Amino acid sequence: MIKPTVWIEAGVVIIYGSSLDAAPHSHQAIQVTWLQKNSLCKFNGKNIAELIIIDSKVEHQLHMSAGWILLIEPKSDLGRELSKLLAGQSFKTFSSTFSMTYKPLTRADDVGKFLTPLFKELNMTNQSLSASKSTVVDTRIQQLLSDLDQCLHGDCIKPSSWRAAEVAQQLALSESRFLHLFSEELGIAWRPYLLWRRIMCAIQALLNNVSATDAAHLAGFSDSAHLSRTFKNTFGMTIRQAHALFSKD
Structure with missing residues (x-):
């Protein structure tokens, strides 16, 4: 195999x-x-x-x-x-x-x-x-996505702390305006989008041979059980199955 x-x-x-x-x-x-x-x-x-x-x-x-x-x-x-x-x-x-x-x-x-x-x-x-090219127009949202992309290259930025109110403040927007703008630009609400990016962060950690527990904490999940439930709901597999699938060894 x-x-x-x-x-x-x-x-x-x-x-x-x-x-x-x-x-x-x-x-x-x-x-x-x-x-x-x-x-x-x-x-x-x-x-x-x-x-x-x-x-x-x-x-x-x-x-x-x-x-x-x-x-x-x-x-x-x-x-x-x-x-x-x-x-x-x-x-x-x-x-x-x-x-x-x-x-x-x-x-x-x-x-x-x-x-x-x-x-x-x-x-x-x-x-x-250009599979990764974004169609986002607003420069503030473009920068936000670029910041999140750091996780894809091993420089995790702790997305667990990225509450909508905090992000809105960084962008000099009200929370309601940020949420509306983000949804308008990407066609998805901030919360489910951030959850998806946390999952990608966890996968990247697993690829780097990080334990399931540490991968969960890096990606902003409370523990490996929380990450496993999310994996199960999203990909139809547990974190244990995912670790076996994605690990390099």
């Missing part, structure tokens, strides 16, 4: 895994599931052999023998392109003539180049290659 690989950047999480088995769950991200050649996938109890896109906040259950999972922030350029392809459907399958082979991803890899075959399969435009 090939060891899983995880690649995290602003706006996109790419996971390769084998024997992936998740309980019913939903999450903020748009999900793309791309099977490895000759692999099997069961989506909501039905066997599929095609590439599948699942919309944000749609509950689903996935069993996959081997392949790639992409989690995309809906308001990124790539997320908007995928939303157009869904055309209002909760999920959509696409016939695929190309099967991505396994390749361990590193920080030096160009995610756009890596995803080029996927974009070609979906007849997507070249603009979608």
